[in-house]
Amino acid sequence: MRYNQFNQPIGEGLEAFNLPPNPEVTVLNGQYCRLEKLSEHHIDDLYNHFSLDDDAPNWTYLSEEPVKDKDEFKQYINNQINSQDPYFMAIINQDTNEVLGEFSLLRINPNDASIEVGHIHFSNALKQTRIATDAHYLLASYVFETLGYRRYEWKCDDLNKPSMKSAKRLGFTYEGTFRQHKIYKTRNRNTAWFSMLDSEWPHIKQQYERWLSLSNFDINGQQFERLNIQ
Numbered sequence: 264m265r266y267n268q269f270n271q272p273i274g275e276g277l278e279a280f281n282l283p284p285n286p287e288v289t290v291l292n293g294q295y296c297r298l299e300k301l302s303e304h305h306i307d308d309l310y311n312h313f314s315l316d317d318d319a320p321n322w323t324y325l326s327e328e329p330v331k332d333k334d335e336f337k338q339y340i341n342n343q344i345n346s347q348d349p350y351f352m353a354i355i356n357q358d359t360n361e362v363l364g365e366f367s368l369l370r371i372n373p374n375d376a377s378i379e380v381g382h383i384h385f386s387n388a389l390k391q392t393r394i395a396t397d398a399h400y401l402l403a404s405y406v407f408e409t410l411g412y413r414r415y416e417w418k419c420d421d422l423n424k425p426s427m428k429s430a431k432r433l434g435f436t437y438e439g440t441f442r443q444h445k446i447y448k449t450r451n452r453n454t455a456w457f458s459m460l461d462s463e464w465p466h467i468k469q470q471y472e473r474w475l476s477l478s479n480f481d482i483n484g485q486q487f488e489r490l491n492i493q
Contacts, residue, residue, distance in 0.1 A: 282373045283411040286350045291405055293357065293397040294475055298405075301344050301351035301365060303337075308362035309353070310336045312386035321384060324423045326447050343367070349382050354389065354398045363389035366402070376413035378406055383426070393475065396490065399433050400471040407464045417457040430457040434467035434492040467492050 265273050291298040299305070312318060314331050322329045330336045343351040349367035356363055364385040371378050380402060389395050406412050417435045419426035431437065435457035444454035459467065473479065474490040481487065 280376070281411065283376050285347070285371055285373065286368045286378075286405075286410065288350075288352055288405070291352075291401045293401045294393075294477075295397040296357050296363075296394040296401070297355050298352045298398060298401050299355060301340065301353050303341070303344065305353040305355075305362045305365075306337055306340050309340060309365065312363065312388065313384065315387075318387060321387070324420050324426065325382070325384060328448070343382075351382065352402075354385070354394070356394060363394065364398075366398070368402070368406070370416070376411070377416065378410070378412045378414070379416035379418060380406075381418065393480070393484075396433070396471070397475055400468075400475060403434075403459065403464065403471075404468065407461050411461075413461045415459040417459075418454050421453045421455040427455055427457075430455075432490055432492070434463070434470065435459050436463075 349369035367382040445452040
């Protein structure tokens, strides 16, 4: 514990801290997927997944309503392409080159070295797959190892139980709930906060890599061990 001249406890010194840069992704390659900066050539695949009737529930906790019209969808994605915060990336199947979903880095705060993953829209074809976990592994690696952020956040509506379960599975620590934090789609949102720290990443990284290893799956793709980061 450090103390100042008034004998008051103070935080760890960070005099040598270097400000991390803003995200600037071209391609991040993983075992099962790759991440690319969102662009117009991703639109058709995303529209084919996101405009389906059975994808409608995936829009429930997004700030937007489902976009069915192709021209409106193009404008919707182009707005994301042109955004720097949030900074959107496409998630692509490494084997088929099909775009299966998107997410973003947002609330980009180099001064405090804090950044958040959000706007997570995974198609039904992406959910609960190795590709989905690999995508999160790639993004966390990029945040901590390439950019050098100290704090990586995940926030969601506290009624979005699948998102809360995913955050915990992926190694984020629950920090609490902000009550009546937001109004969206004319309804209240209590926001659950999760975080991962740079000091925790080396251990979490090992758990990801162990789970993602080909040796963890049988010939039918069934896992032998669950991802259980503690």
